[in-house]
Amino acid sequence: MTFSSEVKNELIRVNPTVRHCILAEILAIVYFIGTVSTSKNNEISLQINTEYSGLARKYFTLIKKTFNINTDVVVSNSALVRRKRLYSVSIMDDAGAREVLKAIKLLKNQELLDCLSLRSNTVLLNSCCKKAFFRGAFLSSGSITDPEKGYHLEIVCSTIDDALSLKELMEDLSLKPKITTRKKANVVYIKDSDQISLALGLMEAPTSLMNFENIRILKGMRNDVNRKVNCETANINKTVSAALSQLEDIQLIKEIMGLEKLTSNLEAVANARLENPDASLVELGKMISPQLGKSGVNHRLRKLSIIADQLREKVRRENG
Known part of the structure; x- marks a missing residue:
């Protein structure tokens, strides 16, 4: 099971206890994966389609619990993904569909609102309702990357207006999402690990949040160890390279002029x-x-390097 599936399975079990938060979560589900159809007789039906059985079950339960409306549930094979099931939950009764749409403020004066703007929807006035909507949006159209592989949480929106509305709602919850376009979809996403941690808390997924934090801590420890090892390895390589260069210089001096012709200080270091x-x-x-300090030894070795370079230049001129 993926980390994203684990998070969603936990969120499915989160049931709002007050009506206004229940309506906010229903609004999110309808907003992202709902379809409203109008017949020739101007009768309305409401349907949601999802490949996630848990979400279909939660939506069914919320509708039944809140409105006591009968819904039709149909399970079929997905046309997009092989071996996947598509779950449809429909309210075919005109009165029932209108009651739900009116409660979540998508129906006004018996007229379906064409512009489903979250900014003006009074269902989302309270912070707790915005959290419930955010949870419903993630369940309907979101995903999260396994933190072992990277940090990325996203919710896919159909239009740029939807993406901007969701971004604004998330900003009201102290999140800092960004928007990108992927094929024909608009994606609202978060890549910062602290922000994803906050998002999991806002959606009320404490177990997933704890697992996320544990992985993040372990990754941080591994990264610290790797940095230290890489730093030590680089220092060792640097030290070895310098020592080899110094030995080469000293050997050259010894062969051409002899170390005894150096000053006593330089001869001792050589x-x-x-x-x-x-x-x-x-x-x-x-x-x-x-005894000498590190800087004193380094200073004398540099002098030996200069002498060696001068000898190399002299040999080059004599042979050139």
Whole structure:
């Protein structure tokens, strides 16, 4: 089971206890996956279609509990995905469909509202109702990536107006979503892990939130360990490369002019490096009498490098 499915299975079991929040969640389901049909006799029917049986069951329960209206449930094979079931929950009775649409403010004066704007829908006045709507929107048209793979929560909207309305509602809940276009759909998404954590809390998914946080902590620890290992590896490589370069310079000086012709200070450092090719600068400094600090050893090694470069240039001119 995917992480997204686990989150939705938890949210399915969240049942609002007050009518206004129930209406907000019904509004979200109808808004995202509902279809309103009008017959020649001007009779209205309301249908939702989903491939998620849990959502069909929750919608059925909310409608029955709130309005005591009979609904028709049909299970068929999905035309889009093989081996997938499509669940349809329909209110075919005109009076029942109108009652639901009127309650969720999509019907006014017996006229179906063409512009289903969330900004002006009075069902969403309260913060708790906005949370319920957000939960319903995610259940209907949302998904979340497994946090082991990345951080991404999204809700797909049919139109840019729907996406802008949902974005505004989420901003009212202190979320900071963005909008992108994917094929013909408009996607409202969050990529920040802190924001996704907040979203899971707003939708009332505490178990999923805890699992998300545990994975996030483990990933953070792994990343810290990897950074330290990479840093140490880089330092080791840098130290080894520097030591090899120093040995090459000192060997050249020894072969061409002899280390005894160096000043005593430089000769001491050169011999210490030749005898201890793997030692760090701090360790080299402790081997010399009188002892030197890291910067002192580094300064003398740079002088040896300059002398070696001068000898290479001299050899080049003589052979050139």
